[in-house]
Amino acid sequence: MSAAPKPEPLDAIRPSAYNPRHSDPRRLDVIELSLRKLGFLAPIFADADGEILSGHQRHMVASRMGATMVPVSRTKAMPLNQRKAINIVFNRATNDFDFHSTPGRVTRELESLDLDALAAAIPDKEVDSPGFLRCLTPAEVPVKDLCRINAGRWVQYARNVASTLYRVGILMPIVAREDGLVINGIGRLEMLAEKGADFAPVVYVTEAEAEFARAMMNLLSMDFDVQTRYADLLRYNSFRRARRVREELGNGFIFAVHGAKTCHTFDINNPRQRAAWIKEHGACILDFGAGHLTETFLLRQIGIDCTPFEPYRLAGGSDINRQESIDLTRAFLAEVADGKDWTSIFISSVLNSVPFAGDREKIATICAALCRPFTKVYACASSATETGWRQVQGKAFMNESNAGNICFRLDYEPGIRLGDFQDKPKVQKYHTEKEFHALFIGLFRSVKVAEMSNNITAICSSARAVDVARLREALEFEFDLPYPDGSRMGLVAEAKGAFGRRLGVEL
Numbered sequence: 001m002s003a004a005p006k007p008e009p010l011d012a013i014r015p016s017a018y019n020p021r022h023s024d025p026r027r028l029d030v031i032e033l034s035l036r037k038l039g040f041l042a043p044i045f046a047d048a049d050g051e052i053l054s055g056h057q058r059h060m061v062a063s064r065m066g067a068t069m070v071p072v073s074r075t076k077a078m079p080l081n082q083r084k085a086i087n088i089v090f091n092r093a094t095n096d097f098d099f100h101s102t103p104g105r106v107t108r109e110l111e112s113l114d115l116d117a118l119a120a121a122i123p124d125k126e127v128d129s130p131g132f133l134r135c136l137t138p139a140e141v142p143v144k145d146l147c148r149i150n151a152g153r154w155v156q157y158a159r160n161v162a163s164t165l166y167r168v169g170i171l172m173p174i175v176a177r178e179d180g181l182v183i184n185g186i187g188r189l190e191m192l193a194e195k196g197a198d199f200a201p202v203v204y205v206t207e208a209e210a211e212f213a214r215a216m217m218n219l220l221s222m223d224f225d226v227q228t229r230y231a232d233l234l235r236y237n238s239f240r241r242a243r244r245v246r247e248e249l250g251n252g253f254i255f256a257v258h259g260a261k262t263c264h265t266f267d268i269n270n271p272r273q274r275a276a277w278i279k280e281h282g283a284c285i286l287d288f289g290a291g292h293l294t295e296t297f298l299l300r301q302i303g304i305d306c307t308p309f310e311p312y313r314l315a316g317g318s319d320i321n322r323q324e325s326i327d328l329t330r331a332f333l334a335e336v337a338d339g340k341d342w343t344s345i346f347i348s349s350v351l352n353s354v355p356f357a358g359d360r361e362k363i364a365t366i367c368a369a370l371c372r373p374f375t376k377v378y379a380c381a382s383s384a385t386e387t388g389w390r391q392v393q394g395k396a397f398m399n400e401s402n403a404g405n406i407c408f409r410l411d412y413e414p415g416i417r418l419g420d421f422q423d424k425p426k427v428q429k430y431h432t433e434k435e436f437h438a439l440f441i442g443l444f445r446s447v448k449v450a451e452m453s454n455n456i457t458a459i460c461s462s463a464r465a466v467d468v469a470r471l472r473e474a475l476e477f478e479f480d481l482p483y484p485d486g487s488r489m490g491l492v493a494e495a496k497g498a499f500g501r502r503l504g505v506e507l
């Protein structure tokens with residue numbers, strides 16, 4: 001477990017460079033009001049080297065209040081990517097959130113409260129006093145007693161988040177009224193009960209403090225700028241596909257000839273189905289974002305000339321093999337430069353994993369530039385009717401297979417879910433037909449969009465004339481993608497040369 005909180009000088013710990021929380025003046029004023037009236041109900045968490053994982057803004061505000069000491073709980077040393085992931089988890093773990101809570105929703109509820117009125121009846125805590133550092137001396141309360149008092153109030157999602165922190169040795173205290181009713185930490189209580197713990201650390205608040213504490217602990221959170229501060233991390237993590245054993249083509253490769261029927265009912269080795277597939281797609285195709293290369297291998301086995309492009313090729317586990325990714329990219333660029341005539345280009349599931357609209361537009365731009373007059377682009381991605389998206393909106397039930405998920409919505413654009421962030425935060429984008437049509441219509445004269453089997457599909461033909469400036473920008477992005485080791489792909493010049501040769505333009 002993380003160390004019991006101890007008083008430490010303010011300068012013994014330091015903010016991280018990557019914390020994605022906003023620090024607007026109004027928010028800092030609210031945090032100051034909270035510290036003045038409630039003190040520290042939870043410690044600041046920092047790693048063994050003093051980097052803050054949770055409590056950046058409380059640390060800042062305590063400094064401006066003139067505090068010399070703050071309560072700090074130290075965790076074990078962790079690599080950078082894990083610290084970033086834990087930082088995001090903390091932004092959920094501080095609150096008793098449910099599955100579909102969003103920054104906007106929580107902020108609106110907070111703004112509806114009269115915080116000054118709630119705080120008026122609470123006496124100020126003197127800076128650096130025991131009351132100001134109250135989380136240093138939590139009570140050790142029997143878990144079974146707390147469970148009896150709080151029976152029926154469980155929030156499975158909050159328990160999942162608490163478990164995620166517990167797995168890396170972090171346990172935040174529970175905040176409760178004097179009668180034992182939990183104000184904050186119901187998920188931590190459920191998690192401790194399931195693990196058979198005898199006691200839980202509890203910081204008690206008075207009846208006068210309870211409602212203000214509920215607002216500060218459960219609502220003052222989640223307005224963070226993850227899409228900017230964590231942009232590169234989200235880019236490469238979102239392409240870490242779970243390794244699955246699959247022996248058939250995916251939906252993105254068969255929808256045009258097989259409709260909404262399931263993948264396992266289409267067999268590319270069946271002469272009749274193979275003939276229908278080749279009639280639609282031809283015998284020379286590009287798999288843009290080839291993942292595990294499942295489709296590449298299956299199609300090559302039946303004589304289809306299939307070129308894979310995968311900038312995030314996984315090694316044996318879930319780690320990206322940068323060198324293999326570079327080798328695949330260079331082989332793809334060689335075929336681009338040679339002017340290979342692809343009859344079909346597939347963008348299958350890739351658009352699920354691209355976290356930003358601008359990035360998706362660049363992918364569409366590159367694919368359109370590779371088209372000959374006869375080439376069609378076939379795109380397929382998860383739709384906004386898919387269960388994973390409906391769950392984070394509170395419109396679908398959790399089942400046993402995803403009960404451990406701690407995904408949640410982000411508000412920076414529609415249809416964005418962040419999950420798998422125990423150590424590798426990953427974005428999933430859920431699309432609408434309107435969004436898919438808008439993505440491609442500026443690049444193709446014909447875009448046929450449909451929804452089937454919880455996917456949005458598009459068949460795009462008659463590519464428009466290449467916008468050289470737009471393509472140049474897309475190449476500068478796609479062929480200089482980031483990698484987890486801090487390096488970048490570094491193939492922009494080669495990409496510009498290959499596309500320039502193919503198109504007869506200067507890039």
